[in-house]
Amino acid sequence: MNFGFRGGRGGPMHGGAMRGGWGGGPGPRPSGGPPTARPPPFDLTLCEPMFPKAHESDETAVTQALLKRNQDLSPTPQEQASILNLITKVKAALEKMIVAPELFTAAVVEEAREVGSYKKGTMLTKSNVADLVVILRTLPTVEAVSALGNKIVEEIKAAEPKEVLGCVPRDYGCEIAGTQAVIRLLIATLPQNLKMLEPDLHLNEAIMVRHLAALRHARWFEENASHSSVKVLVRLLKDVRKRFAGFKVLSVWGVELLAHYAVMNTPSRQALALNQAFRRVFQLLSAGLFLPNSPGLVDPCDPSARIQQGLTMEEMDLLCSTSQTLLRVLSHGGYKQVLGLEGSATVATEMSFWDGIVVTPLEKAYDAKEMEPLIVGEDGNTEMMEIQQPAAAAVEATA
């Protein structure tokens, strides 16, 4: 397993407190000294032996719904064929440039690789876009990049004059758009060149770095997450992410890691069934996997980073509360609403009724004021005045 999730804490004691466990994410951090690394949040699947099932439940309907939804989301054969067609041509043109660099002088192409959902097999229908990272040995000036795109279009048109193609320069490189499919050329350069990039002359360095990371992600995914349950789950979660606002804060890479964790990280090391894995994602998020002070998920391609690092506290709260509400909706049989087969996304934000059971959405718990440290001076005066809320009002409010 590539997850540093459970390992790395060194032994049964929590003596090895990793300072700054969840790193320096934006926004204020919890007060009270250095953030202490907590144990990972409660994970029902890992604790299965402690919680023997007191009763069986039938989940075949849920599995059916999940599979159906996956089928709906998968690209159609026509889409697949057209994207494959286009990407083959583009790659052929690029290979020509690599083999015979003298034919194209504006830039030297080091290599071109597929990344993203096309490579990982997690594409959604109606978005027939494949990503191709093109690593240049030369520095990626804006001109060179658009020259590269145009050259590719020319090459393809030279072979097949009837083809309708266009090249549009973008900040990430350029887009080669056909009628049925779009190829995005994500331009990157050799890592040693990154330092030499200049903002006005070249493409943005941060974008280059992101493209290089995409290469690593694609490779990692190919090696570790090729199980089809993971792919299906990624597709489903990407859809969930589209529909529920709270999930939008999660990056695609975060979704992929989460899906991989939910399917593969089991006590037996066997892949979890799809329905359980789907529910587990919500359980994990509800248990605060991405809340402050949680060890969260370690990025396997960048062990110093954690997935929730990019989130602000507000986003963490929103993500957690959305999944908490959805988890309760799921448990009362609302899987169709969560999957988007029926109803709308309002289940996450409005009160809903399930068989006479009222499911109320949750309020936000994050309050910037509360995160500020409360310091009491030597004379007993509080330096930060704060609202002394009476007895558990907040808990009762949700009750």
Add this chain to the structure above:
Amino acid sequence: MYGGFTPGGTHYSTGAYGAPPTGAYNAAAVSNAYAAGAVAATPYFSTPGYASAYQTQSAASGTPTTPFTSRVDTFQSPNASLRSGNNSYTTGVTRGASNSGMPRMPSSNTGSPVRTNVTVTNLSTGGTGGTSTYTGYDAAVYAAATSYLQSKATGGSGTWLGLRKSGGAGGTRGSFPNKSRGGFGGSGGGGGAQQQLHYCEVCKISCAGPQTYREHLEGQRHKKKEALLKGNAQQPLAKSKVSFRCDLCQVTCTGQDTYNAHVRGQKHLKTLKLHQTLGKPIPSNEPTMIAPSQPPPMPGGAANAGGKKVIGVPQMSFVGGQKLTTTATGQQIEASSDTAANEAMQAALLAEQNVQPVGDDYVEPIKDHTGKLVQYFCKLCDCKFNDLNAKDMHLKGRRHRLQFKKKVNPDLEVEMKPNTMTLRMRRATDERQRKDLMRMRQQELWSMRAMYNNQMAPTPLFGANAGMPKPLFGGPHDGRHGQRGESNDDRHVMAKHVAVYPTEDQLNSVQKLVIDTEKALKAVSDHYAELEKAAGGGEAKPTPIEEDTTTSSTDGVAALKLDEDKPKAASDERLLKGVMRVGLLAKGLLLRGDTTVNLVLVTEEQYEVNMKPEESCLVVKSKTEPAIECFVTLTSVLMREVVAEGDATTTRDTGTLLPAHFCLQALAELRHAKWFQARCSNLQSCLVTLRIMRDICQRIPTWGPLSIWATELLIEKVLTSCGMPLSPGDALRRVFEAVAAGVLLPNGPGLLDPCEKDVMDALTGLTPQQREDITSSAQHALRLIAFNQLYKILAIDRLPDRRVERKRPRDSNGSADEGRLVNGTKKDKKEENGVESAADGATQAAPLATV
């Protein structure tokens, strides 16, 4: 011929004399040998090598004890006048410990070293063709001359500097180097344009003019060097590494690389060039190696033969080849200590060689836009270097290797610094050991106390020690959260815990009531036993008795019903088998304000009670405040069997038995108490979490439906499943995490009751809506905890944050933190709690590990 020298002082090597001067080393050796006597070379000889040799020999044949200084002095005055044209200079030489392994001054017995002044004329500029033939020889002589200077500086007569300052007045041996002295400088002969050079022998630099030279002599740098040479100041040397010394510049480097860098450096090259122009002897490029933890050599005190010098290394031929002619015992000792040093040095050298530069790829050359290399940048360590030397050294350096290990290759071995343990770290280790000891002691104490506390088997009510007051509670604290520094959450939880923990008064009155009741029951049992004895054991029909607590028991039908069991039971067993504390009392979960406790009376019989038959219990109520009620529930193991057989209705119908439901509940309570003892009481933070959760269940209506038993089960499962001890704050958060993750939800796993034979869900009583509400509440609570608002859930005031600076580890009595923590008594109390429970937790860690 030379035999006479041996007593003359030191360790003259005879072996070296026989060696023909074939190489540089040998030449050095020869010069060493000669140096034993006196060498005086005068400029009158056109071939100075021979001259010196000749002179030496002649001098050597003379009496060695005669100081040659006077003789040289006589030489010197004409010498000085003649010399200037020849670009030569006069030096003095002391041949000290000429076999060079011994860095100490020779001839201690004579009081003053055998000192010889050597006047060497270098004709390098004047140019005699013959000289080149004897370069080896020359070098040897020059080296000897150089070393004389140094010995002069360090030896007894450090006066030459002063003499020099005074412009060479006195005409003694202080006259040597200063060519610019007096009016001689201008009188250059065929030697070409004689530059006016102000050369400082100590610092090996030249100054542009007399003014600067004087300034230099008064400068701090010079003074420092001078002090160093005189041996007043000790040069700090690496204790664990071989030091390399550049003899030319007299610079000590901490490693081969540093040395290389030095040799390539500008300063060295400058000095080299200067020496070349001056025609000074130039020691070889090879460094002098100094073994670790060896005192730095007195510059010049040791044999400063030209060429490679090694102090304390035997494998260098000219050291090893020498036999000491005087093998005094003291020398042997010294030699052995030398070998030890040698071994250390070899090891250090080996280690040095093993260090290969790593991660060359991670250093990028940074060029400016013209393509000119301006900098190197190490990506691993995020630092920059200006030149190649620095880059090479960085690649071999410890910091870089550590980074490389951390970021690139975790298998890379990075040797520990032997003396990495700083004083502070050592102190911390001591502190830790002391704490461990304390904890072990505490552990013993607590395990003993636990032996008394944890007698959960039915109280041996009828035994000898009945009525012995037992502590009801094992102490309010059981978290070992002292280990990882308390988090903010921990502090809140513990503060709340102190608030809900029953008061001393309450505990005492509960204790009293329970003991009284137990005593009373014992009396009843004794009474039955008496009766039985009186009846001779045949008739086993106890009569109802009246207790002062208005409890009466009759067993008419039941006794008849169980008649067949009677005979064998009655003879050796008592009717009332025992009384057991159950529920909150047994588990130590009483909270402040709880006024009821439960006892279960296990009988041989089935009982009816007058007092409260509908609950199959008798209530003992204390009249004094606080009013504590003791529910003595009567039950019998037989009840369970009866119900299991499906006879519940018939038994009930008799109307004389106690209600089966309550009896069974009492039995279940007994099992729960036992389970609790086995699983929960030793679980880290479990009791604290339970008390807090009980408080929440009482306080917040949403949580009300959750039974105490379900709470206990839930918490036990959740905390055990973590697999590691949790601090109270973490434990509470984990419980909320579990509930938030839907453990209680309708399609969750439920809580399998371990105390029932059949598969039973301890959550059966909850409606789906209740489960939903509890989950929802827990989900919100979890986020409140995550966002620093635990105090809202606990319904306490927010505690002030602890200051960030944690100066020293917490003292075992908590005093270290006092003063920083303000907020009055609550604070201090909490601190103590933390410490106590830390000790407590230690006792509980062992059983936990086996779970």
